[in-house]
Amino acid sequence: MNRRLNLDIPQNNTFLLPRDILAAADHLIGMKFGMGTLDDMNHLKNKRIRSVADLLQDQFGLALARLENMVRGTICGAIRHKLIPTPQNLVTSTPLTTTYESFFGLHPLSQVLDRTNPLTQIVHGRKLSYLGPGGLTGRTASFRIRDIHPSHYGRICPIDTSEGINVGLIGSLSIHARIGHWGSIESPFYEISERSKRVQMLYLSPSRDEYYMVATGNSLALNRGIQEEQVVPARYRQEFLTIAWEQVHLRSIFPFQYFSIGASLIPFIEHNDANRALMSSNMQRQAVPLSQSEKCIVGTGLERQVALDSGVPAIAEHEGKIVYTDTDKIIFSGNGDTLSIPLVMYERSNKNTCMHQKPRVPRGKCIKKGQILADGAATVGGELALGKNVLVAYMPWEGYNSEDAVLLSERLVYGDIYTSFHIRKYEIQTHVTSHRPRKNH
Known part of the structure; x- marks a missing residue:
């Protein structure tokens, strides 16, 4: 409020003062005569992120209100029947459990973690949504709300969003963005100062960085001899x-600061069409783990970090030596302790894909802290490995690939190049009745 109305009221004052009302009225009168501007409702400084903790806090308050009504009803019933209620009868966990069970099971924003591949796991947790209770709907949201805003740069990815009716309403956090203390999205910047040679990194909220000249960090160094490099694009x-x-x-x-994790894995994204980049970032999350994964030849350099942050590979927590290795566990000793790390063996994911870890360290090898012990699904050597490196020819072939048709080599089929494992679970319940056994599918 001080910055918006040009006031100098101390920060510890949380009450509305007459100066605030007078300054607001003066600002509105000035706008009547063309002085000043209105607040942009789509600017991120006028929005805040409601985290999962905020939603759980609301549910906890609702559960306490239900518990209060239950306690009052129990006390009134005990007084009516001239009984002395016990603490066990007064306070029960039923309101808490029922409230949280309904929240996690019926809330529109409560979703099962998508574990199709390691990229999907980490991207699913970084989604931002305008939908849900108290938010917008896909049919009533206007184009202005769905559109990209300049305050999104470095905070919300301008490419990675859902397709269809919810386009622009479900976004993704940028790769270096973080959630501030008051729910604002902060983005890091390097401060440029002639007085100090030390590079200082700042995290700024959307309400602060608009007062600075922000340039892109694409060039490694400034060549003062070339006049073209002395002029830079800025915001x-x-x-x-x-x-x-x-x-x-x-x-x-x-x-890649302006893009999400999914968009930052697209090679040469600056030469791609925006619509194709949107489709590519969504299709990467649909890639299933293959039986024989392979590193990508052309990448962006973020494949290793994405795989590590997903938690799929097994990583050594401290230095040590491998004592025993098998398909189901790895035992290594270090710092005077012997640690056994269980490996995931053909586990079914939520999307029926196969989650399996393969050991990558032989017996007797000395390892360092942070070294890869076992690769997970769709990872090779601790790097994300989606798909295969195949030779693609953009050419006609006797008319078989006319229009949008694609011609495939038989080696892709007989060589199991794109073979993947899927695990499905089927349950059959059998009940023994008085007449004969009965089973339900």
Whole structure:
């Protein structure tokens, strides 16, 4: 409020003062005569993230209110019948359990973790949604809300969103963005200062970075001998402009800073069409783990970090030596302790894909902290491995690939290049009745 109305009220004052009302009225009168601007409702500084903890806090308050009504009813019934209620009869866990069970089972935003591949696991937890109770709907949301806003850069990916009726309403956090203390999305920047040679990184909220000249961090160094490199593109007050390097206050820390994890795994994304990049980021999450995974030849360099953050590979927690290795466990000793790490053996995921870990360290090998012990599904050497490296020819072949047809080599079939395992679970219940056994599928 101080920044918006140009006031200097102390931060510890949480009450509305007459100065606030007068300053707000003065600002509205000035806008009547063309002085000042209205707040942009689509700006991220006017929005906050409701985390899972906030939703659970609301459910906890609802459960306490139900518990209060139950306790009052029990006390009134005991007084009516002239009984002395015990603490066990007064306070029960039924309101808490029923409230949280209904929340996790019936809430529109409560979803089962998608475990199709390691990328899907980490991307699913970084989704942002306008939908849900108190939010918007896919049929009533306008195009202005779905559109990209300048304040999204470095915070919400401009590419990675859902397709169909919810386009623009379900987004994804950018790769370096974080959630601030008050629910705002913060993005990191490098501060450019002539007085200090030390590089300082700052996390700024959407309400702060619009007062700085923010340049892109694509170039490694500035060549002052070339005049073209002394002028850089920048962002200032929701506008994109070109300024001299001396006028820049902040610069981004990474070229992929503006994209999500899914979009940052697309090679040469700057040469792709935006619609195709959107489809590619969504299709990567549909890739099933293959029986024989393979590293990608052309990548972006983030495959290893994505695999590590997904938690699929088994990683050594400290230095040691491998004592025993098998398909179901790895035993290594270090720091005077012997640790046994169980491996995942043909486990079924929520999407019926096969989750399996393969040991990558031989017996007797000395390992360091953070080293890969076992690869998981769709990882090779601790790197994300989706799909295969195949030779693709863009050419006609006797008319068989006309229009959108694709011609495949028989080696892809007979060589099990794209063979994958799927595990399905079927349950049959058998009941013994008085007449004869009966089974339900």
